[in-house]
Amino acid sequence: MADSNVYFGYQTALQILRAVDSSRRGVARYDDRKLPDRALGGEALAGIIERLCAMHPGLHIDLPAHVLVGGDAHRRLSRDCIEHVFSASLSGMPFYRLDKGVYVAAPHLAFTNIASAEKSRVALQELAYELCGTYQTRRTGVVSAYDVSPLSSVRSLRDFASANSSLRGARKAGRALRHVANGSASARETKLALVSALPYAQGGYNMGVPHMNYEVEASPAARVITGKSFFRCDLCWPDAKVAMEYQSRESHSGEASRIGDSRRANALASMGWTIVEVTNDELDSLAAMDTIAETVCRHQGRCLRPRISDYRARKLKLRRQLALPVRCGW
Known part of the structure; x- marks a missing residue:
């Protein structure tokens, strides 16, 4: 059932991607892109987060978690999650599959998610440098660290924003990336x-x-x-x-x-x-x-x-x- 699935986005997606080895991320099929109409209830979501943390040592997800839903007709208020209505049709590879019914936004989608709400272009540029660099702070992870693998590249972020120009945040992301470099x-x-x-x-x-x-x-x-x-x-x-x-x-x-x-x-x-x-x-x-x-x-x-x-x-x-x-x- 689609409504039993969960799709993590925004900062939560970046926290997960920092802790989950790339070899353990499956590519979400096209049929898996249909988001649920509502987020899971508190106990169900807590169970999924607990399962993910057990599967991936070192993973910690700050609450409230950011989750993507397909419509706002059934939105609920919760201390455990923030729902973001997301109904756009996407090009490229927007999601990874972590487990049965559990998906996470790819770095380029998470970056565009964050761009849609970020008012400071400079803050967005700092985030892009970090995503494409070899360090992490609380912007993208739970703790600060050096000599880590980049989550993305400027080209990947730019190409996704260009291919999904109608997506909320895509134009802002593209403008910010003009002055960002890898490494x-x-x-x-x-x-x-x-x-x-x-x-x-x-x-x-x-x-x-x-x-x-x-x-x-x-x-x-x-x-x-x-x-x-x-x-x-x-x-x-x-x-x-x-x-x-x-x-x-x-x-x-x-x-x-x-x-x-x-x-x-x-x-x-x-x-x-x-x-x-x-x-x-x-x-x-x-x-x-x-x-x-x-x-x-x-x-x-x-x-x-x-x-x-x-x-x-x-x-x-x-x-x-x-x-x-x-x-x-x-």
């Missing part, structure tokens, strides 16, 4: 990327979307210096041979790391690359980021010259949206 390794790298890439109108430095954790092939001379065949750069603009390296408080400590960093910098310099380091404190300083942006833009062969009268106010607004300090000095 960010942390939330702070994402914030640095957005501050750098977003256009002047959004308070960014208009540098263009960087390649994240880009592999630069080492020249023969650079291999001699470092013994490495390639170098990974945090934020990179390959055409201009310029990159920004985010230096967190935890990274690159100790004498061995200092020597390795020095050799790496010399090797990249020998290949004509310019590397601009950005510390945690510099990212938190508007004045420091202004100076860094001017340096990077100069190496890109252009000037940082916004023709917007309230550009400073827009920069401050963007920093607040990214939860970055708005202090001007150090």
